[in-house]
Amino acid sequence: MALSRFEYVKQFEQEEKLLPxxxxxxxxxxxxxxxxxxxxxxxxxxxxxxLQLMNLAGMTVMQEFNEIAIAYGQSDEYSFVFRREASVYxxxxxxxxxxxxxxxxxxxxxxxxxxxxxxxxxxRYPPSFDARAVLYPTDENLRDYLSxxxxxxxxxxxxxxxxWNLVASGLSNAEAEKRLQGTLASDKNEILFxxxxxxxxxxxxxxxxxxxxxxxxxxxDGKKQRFIVPLFEDLIGDAFWAKHPEIMxxxxxxxxxxxxxxQKTQPVILYxxxxxxxxxxxxxxxxxNAKVTLESDGSLN
Ligand SMILES: Nc1nc2c(ncn2[C@@H]2O[C@H](COP(=O)(O)OP(=O)(O)OP(=O)(O)O)[C@@H](O)[C@H]2O)c(=O)[nH]1
Ligand SMILES: [Mg+2]
Numbered sequence: 001m002a003l004s005r006f007e008y009v010k011q012f013e014q015e016e017k018l019l020p021x022x023x024x025x026x027x028x029x030x031x032x033x034x035x036x037x038x039x040x041x042x043x044x045x046x047x048x049x050x051l052q053l054m055n056l057a058g059m060t061v062m063q064e065f066n067e068i069a070i071a072y073g074q075s076d077e078y079s080f081v082f083r084r085e086a087s088v089y090x091x092x093x094x095x096x097x098x099x100x101x102x103x104x105x106x107x108x109x110x111x112x113x114x115x116x117x118x119x120x121x122x123x124r125y126p127p128s129f130d131a132r133a134v135l136y137p138t139d140e141n142l143r144d145y146l147s148x149x150x151x152x153x154x155x156x157x158x159x160x161x162x163x164w165n166l167v168a169s170g171l172s173n174a175e176a177e178k179r180l181q182g183t184l185a186s187d188k189n190e191i192l193f194x195x196x197x198x199x200x201x202x203x204x205x206x207x208x209x210x211x212x213x214x215x216x217x218x219x220x221d222g223k224k225q226r227f228i229v230p231l232f233e234d235l236i237g238d239a240f241w242a243k244h245p246e247i248m249x250x251x252x253x254x255x256x257x258x259x260x261x262x263q264k265t266q267p268v269i270l271y272x273x274x275x276x277x278x279x280x281x282x283x284x285x286x287x288x289n290a291k292v293t294l295e296s297d298g299s300l301n
Contacts, residue, residue, distance in 0.1 A: 075156070
């Protein structure tokens with residue numbers, strides 16, 4: 001077919017390809033979530049349901065892209081790490097970044113009811129997330145990136161936990177802010193302990209460390225399958241990387257099966273088990289329908 005005379009405008013489209021052989025981190029971040037959390041009455045400083053919803057949305061993105069080696073979420077942000085050799089969309093930046101952001105956003109909406117139904121929190125306006133892609137050329141750079149995000153949780157969460165306890169004890173926001181001005185981590189730990197009897201290390205680990213999502217082979221329902229597993233661990237030290245060598249090297253430990261333990265009660269795992277049950281029920285329904293059809297066909301003879 002002849003080209004239309006308008007076709008030349010296609011040449012104006014520019015395509016940026018992400019550098020080969022480097023880690024791609026796509027990070028999404030909630031737009032104006034200070035307001036979104038307040039309008040939807042999220043608990044301060046951490047709302048367990050809100051964080052679990054972020055984890056479900058993160059899981060959905062990981063299920064879509066099998067070239068994501070690890071994802072890390074905290075507060076209103078999630079980082080998705082694509083392998084060096086990832087060939088997704090031929091590494092076209094616009095495609096990848098916009099797709100991750102839109103899938104994350106629609107998954108956030110999709111899972112909302114599941115998480116917030118018990119609190120009868122209706123969504124008051126549509127949330128949105130920005131996204132960017134950053135390239136990290138070395139494994140060390142990538143580890144430092146993830147460490148940076150986890151250190152950020154620690155700094156923010158220690159501050160926020162102390163701040164909101166001071167406010168709950170009767171200080172105004174301005175007074176609490178003043179009280180914390182110039183304090184070190186040790187000072188905040190001391191305020192929490194001496195004033196409120198809180199040992200910061202006993203605060204929920206998800207709040208202190210954020211959520212790591214890893215694709216793992218797990219034993220579910222008697223067979224080995226790929227699940228997205230949430231972990232709440234320190235990723236700054238070497239131990240985490242020794243325990244999960246497949247993040248850096250996808251050929252490492254290909255046959256090993258990950259034993260689900262306390263994660264079994266996590267919404268991310270419960271959701272995947274539920275989908276599996278539904279699929280199985282659908283399959284057995286299809287099987288019994290097929291059987292009925294066969295039997296009725298037989299009776300025609
Ligand atoms: N109450 C509550 N707020 C949260 C929680 N997690 C995140 N937030 C809010 O989300 C904000 C995230 O920080 P930012 O991303 O820097 O702020 P933002 O308002 O989203 O602004 P932009 O990202 O620049 O659009 C925090 O400052 C909190 O106000 C939570 O569990 N509970
Ligand atoms: Mg934000």
